[in-house]
Amino acid sequence: MDCCPPFTRRRDAAATRGAILDAALIRFAAESYDDVGMRDIARDVGVDAALVSRYFGSKEDLFVAVLDGCDNGSTLMSGDRATWGQRVARELVYERKPESKLRGMLIMLRSISSAKASELVQRSADERFHGPFAAWVGEPDGAVRARLAAGLIMGIAIGRELSGGFNMTTEQCELMCSRLAVTLQGFIDG
Numbered sequence: 001m002d003c004c005p006p007f008t009r010r011r012d013a014a015a016t017r018g019a020i021l022d023a024a025l026i027r028f029a030a031e032s033y034d035d036v037g038m039r040d041i042a043r044d045v046g047v048d049a050a051l052v053s054r055y056f057g058s059k060e061d062l063f064v065a066v067l068d069g070c071d072n073g074s075t076l077m078s079g080d081r082a083t084w085g086q087r088v089a090r091e092l093v094y095e096r097k098p099e100s101k102l103r104g105m106l107i108m109l110r111s112i113s114s115a116k117a118s119e120l121v122q123r124s125a126d127e128r129f130h131g132p133f134a135a136w137v138g139e140p141d142g143a144v145r146a147r148l149a150a151g152l153i154m155g156i157a158i159g160r161e162l163s164g165g166f167n168m169t170t171e172q173c174e175l176m177c178s179r180l181a182v183t184l185q186g187f188i189d190g
Contacts, residue, residue, distance in 0.1 A: 017055050019045045024066050029103040032110045033063060033117030063120055070104035072128040076153075077136040085185025092156050093166070093177040102161065109158070137188055149187035156180070 023044040027036045038059055042049040056062040079087055097105075108125075111117035134146040160166060166173060 013055075016045070016047065016051070020047070020052055020055055020062075021065060021069055024062050025069065025103055025107075028063060028066055028110070029106040033114040038062070060116065060120065063117060064124065066107065067104075067121065067124040068128070070107065071101050073133065073150075077133060081188065084188050085181040085183070088153065088184050089177045089181035092153065092160070092180065093173050097157065097161065105154075105158065105161070137190075140190065145187045145190060149184055152180075152184065152187075 020041060023041045024036075027041055027044065036059070038052050039049045041062070042052045045052075052062065056065055076084075076088065108121050111121045130143075130146060130150065133150060134143040136142075137146045137149070166176070168176065
């Protein structure tokens, strides 16, 4: 007589949810919102599509959860405000973006072609980044200055990643960094 109950596989809801989010992040960074299906994500994780829906509801809800898990740029608002432009310029010119930040950027870029995804990205960016950044910049016209700074930062970051770096001499990089620092700081100081 067997005294032990039959073996049952332990379920780990948090791990499954995390695996679904990771798979969705990879899919949304690699393909447009409209081309990603819940079944694709479920297959990547090895679960049934119904389970993905049970955890996240709709594809829209899953996409929002992925956006919420991406870097929101809050580190931009940390540190000494007087040296902000210098810090950000140095990071833009000399530091490679971690893969997690690149995926978030790719998701935003790929979302432009989808009306629904674009709307979700805009709402998330306004709530999680642009609003807090504008408040941090402060009045007068904090929203304008924050948008200008964010646009310049994103443009330079995307340009760097697209070209694989700046392909400039050390002196040129230093010149770029110093000029960029002054410009960025000007947006903050008003």
